[in-house]
Amino acid sequence: MSRARSRAFFALILALVAVALIFLSLGGYLDFAEGAILRPLAGIQGWFSARFAAIRDLLTAPRDVATLRARIAELEAENALLEQEIIGLREQVTETGILAALLDFARSQPESRYLAGRVIGRDVSPFLRSIWIGVGSDDGVSHGMPVVTNQGLVGRVVEIFPTVSRVQLITDPQSKVNVRLQDSRAEGSLEAELSGELHVEMISQEKTINLDELVLTSGLGGNYPSDIPIGQVLSIHKRDYELFQEATVQSSVDFFNLEIVLVITSFRPLPIGDTSR
Numbered sequence: 001m002s003r004a005r006s007r008a009f010f011a012l013i014l015a016l017v018a019v020a021l022i023f024l025s026l027g028g029y030l031d032f033a034e035g036a037i038l039r040p041l042a043g044i045q046g047w048f049s050a051r052f053a054a055i056r057d058l059l060t061a062p063r064d065v066a067t068l069r070a071r072i073a074e075l076e077a078e079n080a081l082l083e084q085e086i087i088g089l090r091e092q093v094t095e096t097g098i099l100a101a102l103l104d105f106a107r108s109q110p111e112s113r114y115l116a117g118r119v120i121g122r123d124v125s126p127f128l129r130s131i132w133i134g135v136g137s138d139d140g141v142s143h144g145m146p147v148v149t150n151q152g153l154v155g156r157v158v159e160i161f162p163t164v165s166r167v168q169l170i171t172d173p174q175s176k177v178n179v180r181l182q183d184s185r186a187e188g189s190l191e192a193e194l195s196g197e198l199h200v201e202m203i204s205q206e207k208t209i210n211l212d213e214l215v216l217t218s219g220l221g222g223n224y225p226s227d228i229p230i231g232q233v234l235s236i237h238k239r240d241y242e243l244f245q246e247a248t249v250q251s252s253v254d255f256f257n258l259e260i261v262l263v264i265t266s267f268r269p270l271p272i273g274d275t276s277r
Contacts, residue, residue: 113266119258129172136163144269152229152252171196180218198249222270
């Protein structure tokens with residue numbers, strides 16, 4: 001009985017102490033004691049938490065790095081694909097602009113029929129200046145047909161295959177074009193040097209030529225239609241003791257950036273004179 005009474009008495013004391021602590025805590029009398037006890041415990045808990053996080057990161061880092069690298073590779077692939085799409089869209093816009101300009105030119109010349117051809121190759125040796133276009137005899141292209149852009153005269157077809165043709169440029173040393181200067185009405189022969197520089201030769205000394213005067217095909221000789229723009233007079237070479245004067249011409253066509261050209265399919269050159277003209 002004495003042992004049972006001792007246990008009951010001890011339990012009663014614990015209950016009274018607990019109640020007393022509760023009242024003291026509610027009254028704020030134990031804040032200092034709680035702070036003194038909890039601060040060291042919080043520091044110990046923080047230390048263990050930091051060490052646990054470091055161990056966890058060490059164990060999971062290789063997998064995270066591999067995942068990150070895979071994601072970077074995926075994003076780089078997506079970026080490359082987007083760049084290719086942007087390049088393709090820019091090319092489409094450029095081609096659309098070229099075709100629109102060529103269409104406007106064709107509409108301004110309703111008396112002629114045109115066939116568009118893409119430039120697929122170039123010959124740029126000092127003795128041969130020509131381009132290859134992706135249309136040929138299967139498309140109705142014939143020998144001698146003039147080739148133009150919306151800027152002016154490019155040359156003429158000199159070699160034909162079923163699906164491709166070679167176009168001799170007016171900058172080829174073997175090319176000759178009969179021309180007329182628009183304002184002075186002077187006539188001459190357009191020829192090219194090995195450098196590609198264009199000159200109008202055989203101009204009468206009686207004609208007064210002006211700088212920037214427009215040079216057009218004359219239609220003489222039957223190898224080109226008349227009134228196709230070629231370029232403008234850049235300089236004039238005239239000496240009183242010579243029979244003729246000469247003019248240097250700046251072509252209106254950018255031969256280095258030709259992408260699409262027009263073949264005048266409605267024109268048939270006359271089979272007279274020198275066939276190289």
